[in-house]
Amino acid sequence: xxxxxQVRKTYKLWIGGAFVRSESGxxxxxxxFNFPRASRKDVRDxxxxxxxxxxxxxxxxxxxxxQILYRAAEALESRGxxxxxxxxxxxxxxxxxxxxxxxTDKIAPVLGGVNPVAAPFLSFSVPEPTxxxxxxxxxxxxxxxxxxxxxxxxxxxxxxxxxxxENNPLPGLDLAEALGVSDVPAGxxxxxxxxxxxxxxxxxxxxxxxxxxxxxxxxxxxxxxxRLAAExxxxxxxxxxxxxxxxxxxxxxxxxxxxxxxxxxxxPVGA
Amino acid sequence: xxxxxxxVVAWQGVIRRLPHVDRVGVEERAAQLGKRSIKTTAxxxxxxxxxxxxxxxxxxxADTAGKVRHLCAKGxxxxxxxxxxxxxxxxxxYPSLVATAxxxxxxxxxxxxxxxxxxxxxxxxxxxxxxxxxxxxxAGADEIDMVISREAFLAGDxxxxxxxxxxxxxxxxxxxxxxxxxxxxxxxxxxVRHASLLAMEAGADFIKTSTGKAxxxxxxxxxxxxxxxxxxxxxxxxxxxxxxxxxxxxxSKAALHRLVLVKETLGDEWLTxxxxxxxxxxxxxxxxxxxxxxxxxxxxRAEDFSKE
Numbered sequence: 001x002x003x004x005x006q007v008r009k010t011y012k013l014w015i016g017g018a019f020v021r022s023e024s025g026x027x028x029x030x031x032x033f034n035f036p037r038a039s040r041k042d043v044r045d046x047x048x049x050x051x052x053x054x055x056x057x058x059x060x061x062x063x064x065x066x067q068i069l070y071r072a073a074e075a076l077e078s079r080g081x082x083x084x085x086x087x088x089x090x091x092x093x094x095x096x097x098x099x100x101x102x103x104t105d106k107i108a109p110v111l112g113g114v115n116p117v118a119a120p121f122l123s124f125s126v127p128e129p130t131x132x133x134x135x136x137x138x139x140x141x142x143x144x145x146x147x148x149x150x151x152x153x154x155x156x157x158x159x160x161x162x163x164x165x166e167n168n169p170l171p172g173l174d175l176a177e178a179l180g181v182s183d184v185p186a187g188x189x190x191x192x193x194x195x196x197x198x199x200x201x202x203x204x205x206x207x208x209x210x211x212x213x214x215x216x217x218x219x220x221x222x223x224x225x226x227r228l229a230a231e232x233x234x235x236x237x238x239x240x241x242x243x244x245x246x247x248x249x250x251x252x253x254x255x256x257x258x259x260x261x262x263x264x265x266x267x268p269v270g271a
Numbered sequence: 272x273x274x275x276x277x278x279v280v281a282w283q284g285v286i287r288r289l290p291h292v293d294r295v296g297v298e299e300r301a302a303q304l305g306k307r308s309i310k311t312t313a314x315x316x317x318x319x320x321x322x323x324x325x326x327x328x329x330x331x332x333a334d335t336a337g338k339v340r341h342l343c344a345k346g347x348x349x350x351x352x353x354x355x356x357x358x359x360x361x362x363x364x365y366p367s368l369v370a371t372a373x374x375x376x377x378x379x380x381x382x383x384x385x386x387x388x389x390x391x392x393x394x395x396x397x398x399x400x401x402x403x404x405x406x407x408x409x410a411g412a413d414e415i416d417m418v419i420s421r422e423a424f425l426a427g428d429x430x431x432x433x434x435x436x437x438x439x440x441x442x443x444x445x446x447x448x449x450x451x452x453x454x455x456x457x458x459x460x461x462x463v464r465h466a467s468l469l470a471m472e473a474g475a476d477f478i479k480t481s482t483g484k485a486x487x488x489x490x491x492x493x494x495x496x497x498x499x500x501x502x503x504x505x506x507x508x509x510x511x512x513x514x515x516x517x518x519x520x521x522x523s524k525a526a527l528h529r530l531v532l533v534k535e536t537l538g539d540e541w542l543t544x545x546x547x548x549x550x551x552x553x554x555x556x557x558x559x560x561x562x563x564x565x566x567x568x569x570x571x572r573a574e575d576f577s578k579e
Binding site (some may be wrong): 044047051205206207208231232 | 568569570571572573575
């Protein structure tokens with residue numbers, strides 16, 4: 001008879017590159033594992049960590065960001081099958097991450113460029129990251145639905161604070177451990193498990209966020225986020241949960257656009 | 272000469288024989304006092320108090336008259352949209368910019384403080400230190416922040432440390448003298464307490480943790496040791512010496528933590544800018560950010576307030 005006691009894992013939040021307990025000390029249980037129920041103060045800490053990481057992440061070359069995202073895909077691939085996620089979903093998630101790793105140095109040529117203007121000016125537009133992006137991940141698929149929103153935001157040079165699936169947070173918390181051993185710099189991705197309404201509301205109300213991507217498919221929450229975003233002046237994108245690789249990538253440009261600012265400059269030419 | 276006053280020399284012998292500071296106990300108590308939950312109106316009051324105790328500081332090679340005037344304007348009225356936020360206690364600059372600050376602060380009640388004596392290392396001759404002090408006082412500084420000679424202290428030459436403080440004190444006139452111990456370079460809590468006593472015996476009006484240029488600054492443990500030294504000295508001699516925490520106090524939480532340490536060690540009567548100061552450059556914006564949060568219920572962004 002096997003009398004060995006299983007050593008069970010206590011999952012942690014991922015904030016500023018560190019695995020931390022919730023400031024509130026609260027826990028919930030899923031699949032027999034404890035995981036933290038984050039509070040509004042954890043959201044504040046995560047936004048603070050993200051803000052600190054935003055400048056250096058945006059300042060990296062697009063090529064370097066692409067390499068880091070590729071490496072993150074490698075780390076996720078080698079993670080093996082996790083709890084609460086099928087092999088198909090995990091493989092699709094890796095592919096989506098790879099897809100957006102390829103986008104990093106193509107955003108500027110596709111979204112930006114020289115504008116045809118009928119005046120003696122050189123007018124050109126350059127895409128820039130929005131900054132700190134809040135992501136509200138769907139309940140299902142927990143991992144793919146999250147990566148489908150993280151990928152474009154990161155590729156565009158943004159940093160993220162993400163609220164994970166409320167029903168099935170373990171794949172998201174597991175992703176934190178994969179990214180933690182990849183080259184993603186501390187604070188660029190922050191992952192919080194807990195009650196979606198509570199955390200998404202705190203994200204929506206925070207004025208230091210540039211955009212919020214809402215993929216939870218919760219109508220009532222969407223309306224609330226719209227209201228909060230209007231009050232605190234941030235971009236909002238509502239989307240349905242991505243359930244396949246195609247879902248997450250065919251509208252790549254739209255996803256990238258939602259977390260990008262276009263800077264246009266006019267320069268006089270000739271005389 | 273006062274330097275060789277037998278009572279001072281005898282006292283030096285005593286403080287070298289004090290029992291050791293309990294390092295684990297000090298850090299445990301200091302950490303415990305940082306866990307207090309301060310919310311709503313108490314938090315607002317604490318933030319206003321912390322702002323009123325600030326020595327808003329700029330000590331960079333790149334300081335210009337324009338930057339100092341900007342800092343002065345901010346110190347006088349930190350948040351125009353929140354008029355209940357008081358002015359800071361003082362603006363702290365290098366001696367060459369004292370006149371600029373003094374002029375900008377004229378009639379506002381905000382004091383002008385200047386570092387002196389070869390700040391931050393203090394590795395210049397005594398003559399140069401005294402000239403530095405005289406210059407700052409002549410330019411109108413209300414408060415002088417001097418550094419002790421760590422080189423003399425670490426060599427065990429307590430007499431020279433005190434001689435220098437006494438000599439500087441003679442030249443500060445009416446200006447308040449804050450003595451910077453630079454605790455990060457002293458090596459242990461025993462040394463921190465020892466240096467605190469030396470400085471207070473030599474006539475310091477304030478003792479200050481750090482220059483802000485060393486690896487660490489006003490850690491909770493260092494603050495507690497110095498506050499206890501001040502308490503013991505006040506009980507023994509009846510003379511009130513102030514405390515200035517500087518270096519590493521960059522968040523509202525850290526500032527409120529220092530105030531809790533003061534209150535629990537020295538009592539309510541010390542919670543005034545006459546007796547306690549917080550030296551910092553970046554903490555003011557965080558204090559304003561946190562204050563605004565308590566008012567609006569929304570976390571703000573760094574751009575909401577001007578950079579110093």
